[in-house]
Amino acid sequence: MVEPIISVRDLVKNYGDFNAVKGISFDVMPGEIFGLLGPNGAGKSTTLEIIETLRPKTSGKVVVDGIDLDVNPGAIKKIIGVQLQAAGYYPGLNLQELVEMFAGLYNQKVDPLVLLDTVQLREKAKNKFKQLSGGQKQRFSIATTLINKPKIIFLDEPTTGLDPQARRNLWELIREIKSKGTTVILTTHYMDEAEFLCDRIAIVDAGNIISLDTPDQMIDDLVATGFERPKQVKMANLEDVFLHLTGKTLRDI
Numbered sequence: 001m002v003e004p005i006i007s008v009r010d011l012v013k014n015y016g017d018f019n020a021v022k023g024i025s026f027d028v029m030p031g032e033i034f035g036l037l038g039p040n041g042a043g044k045s046t047t048l049e050i051i052e053t054l055r056p057k058t059s060g061k062v063v064v065d066g067i068d069l070d071v072n073p074g075a076i077k078k079i080i081g082v083q084l085q086a087a088g089y090y091p092g093l094n095l096q097e098l099v100e101m102f103a104g105l106y107n108q109k110v111d112p113l114v115l116l117d118t119v120q121l122r123e124k125a126k127n128k129f130k131q132l133s134g135g136q137k138q139r140f141s142i143a144t145t146l147i148n149k150p151k152i153i154f155l156d157e158p159t160t161g162l163d164p165q166a167r168r169n170l171w172e173l174i175r176e177i178k179s180k181g182t183t184v185i186l187t188t189h190y191m192d193e194a195e196f197l198c199d200r201i202a203i204v205d206a207g208n209i210i211s212l213d214t215p216d217q218m219i220d221d222l223v224a225t226g227f228e229r230p231k232q233v234k235m236a237n238l239e240d241v242f243l244h245l246t247g248k249t250l251r252d253i
């Protein structure tokens with residue numbers, strides 16, 4: 001039987017006397033894209049940051065690739081890829097230099113141009129981070145999660161604020177990363193994104209997981225209750241119009 005690559009049991013996080021995560025349990029299987037969905041303040045980022053070893057938990061058990069978070073958080077750090085906050089991108093360095101610096105920190109041999117190629121940013125190698133568009137910044141940030149050749153990457157709202165082309169481009173990038181065997185755990189507020197990308201999703205509400213399944217199964221379960229979507233009168237929507245007019249290719253190179 002395949003063992004989960006992430007196992008979370010009865011995870012609790014209190015901020016003072018506020019109970020933000022209320023004893024959640026879930027498994028992420030190797031190679032899957034697992035989504036955490038939920039309203040603002042549900043506890044998604046808190047949960048991710050605990051697994052990423054960036055935030056202490058109050059109680060519960062977290063095991064990543066067989067490593068117990070309580071025993072060896074340093075070993076977990078080595079096998080995961082986490083997006084840095086923009087503040088981590090030293091303003092004096094260009095993208096190529098930033099990749100070289102991060103590779104040095106991880107003690108990894110990385111060809112910056114090859115890595116930048118995977119996120120279509122080779123032409124921006126000499127640019128500074130602040131000179132990039134929103135979509136380019138996100139792509140660069142995802143590239144930096146890959147530097148240490150991680151088994152798992154964590155993406156917190158990877159496409160927030162991007163235009164439809166850039167979102168689709170990032171979806172392709174995330175699928176490519178998965179196709180190379182990397183496990184992806186992400187948060188999103190976009191249901192179309194979750195439906196397109198995620199093998200399974202957990203819906204988190206006020207610190208609890210209220211549903212966990214494949215998107216398909218969740219939809220089938222809802223339909224089985226007799227739910228019917230109001231009939232769509234038009235065969236396209238405004239996003240279809242936008243993409244039809246402006247094309248699907250990425251513009252921000």
Ligand SMILES: Nc1ncnc2c1ncn2[C@@H]1O[C@H](COP(=O)(O)OP(=O)(O)OP(=O)(O)O)[C@@H](O)[C@H]1O
Binds near residue numbers: 020038045047
């Ligand atoms: N450092 C902190 N101190 C106190 N409360 C916090 C802290 N960080 C988060 N919280 C609270 O914990 C709850 C969960 O926050 P969290 O950021 O995990 O939610 P989220 O599901 O990621 O939300 P969003 O979708 O808005 O990003 C919120 O009520 C938030 O205000």
